[in-house]
Amino acid sequence: RSRRGGTGRDRGDTGSAMDPPSAAGLGGADPQLQRFIEVETQKQRFQQLVHQMTELCWEKCMDKPGPKLDSRAETCFVNCVERFIDTSQFILNRLEQTQKSKSAFSESLSD
Amino acid sequence: GMDSGFGSDFGTGGGGGGKLDPGLIMEQVKVQIAVANAQELLQRMTDKCFRKCIGKPGGALDNSEQKCIAMCMDRYMDSWNTVSRAYNSRLQRERANM
Numbered sequence: 638r639s640r641r642g643g644t645g646r647d648r649g650d651t652g653s654a655m656d657p658p659s660a661a662g663l664g665g666a667d668p669q670l671q672r673f674i675e676v677e678t679q680k681q682r683f684q685q686l687v688h689q690m691t692e693l694c695w696e697k698c699m700d701k702p703g704p705k706l707d708s709r710a711e712t713c714f715v716n717c718v719e720r721f722i723d724t725s726q727f728i729l730n731r732l733e734q735t736q737k738s739k740s741a742f743s744e745s746l747s748d
Numbered sequence: 749g750m751d752s753g754f755g756s757d758f759g760t761g762g763g764g765g766g767k768l769d770p771g772l773i774m775e776q777v778k779v780q781i782a783v784a785n786a787q788e789l790l791q792r793m794t795d796k797c798f799r800k801c802i803g804k805p806g807g808a809l810d811n812s813e814q815k816c817i818a819m820c821m822d823r824y825m826d827s828w829n830t831v832s833r834a835y836n837s838r839l840q841r842e843r844a845n846m
Contacts (some may be wrong), residue, residue: 661831667770669770670770670773673774683835683836683839684785685788686762686835687831687835687840688788688789690831690835691827692796694827695796695827696841698827699823699827700825701842702797702801702819702820702822702823704799706823706826706827706830707797710827711830714834715830715834717831718834718838722838732751737780
């Protein structure tokens with residue numbers, strides 16, 4: 638199931654606001670509709686990532702659901718989000734490097 | 749398709765002589781998106797809470813299972829909100845560093 642919107646010009650799964658997706662062609666000639674689509678698409682990418690990270694981090698951070706979210710679990714969730722984004726950026730950066738050095742992708746996989 | 753006769757006034761209540769009102773469309777789209785997000789949340793919450801609370805499936809949900817599911821739902825929402833806040837903070841930080 639695809640979890641990403643945008644048109645591929647964004648920086649992978651960080652879903653960041655750094656590269657707004659291109660809405661060219663969508664919304665036709667109406668700039669306000671185009672802007673609306675850009676904004677909503679970005680919001681949706683944010684939402685999708687929250688869904689995804691909540692699911693992943695739940696597995697790592699939640700034992701038995703109690704009457705409240707204790708501070709240890711809460712810290713775990715916050716760390717989990719940060720480390721997930723770090724992982725995503727790490728992967729992108731390393732991929733960029735291995736492409737630049739022109740070694741075959743499969744070569745770098747066996748590192 | 750949409751023609752170029754919308755101008756820039758939105759939400760005028762559809763008095764545009766039969767043309768589509770972009771403001772209305774945008775509102776409808778927002779509603780659709782909200783519904784889709786709620787469904788997504790519910791689906792994942794159901795999955796997680798079923799896993800946490802239901803052992804060997806019996807003939808009905810017993811009291812402890814129901815209590816567990818109720819607590820699980822609340823904790824899932826807490827988790828979702830925590831993740832949302834943490835992610836938002838991280839995005840702000842990234843933007844500030846650009």
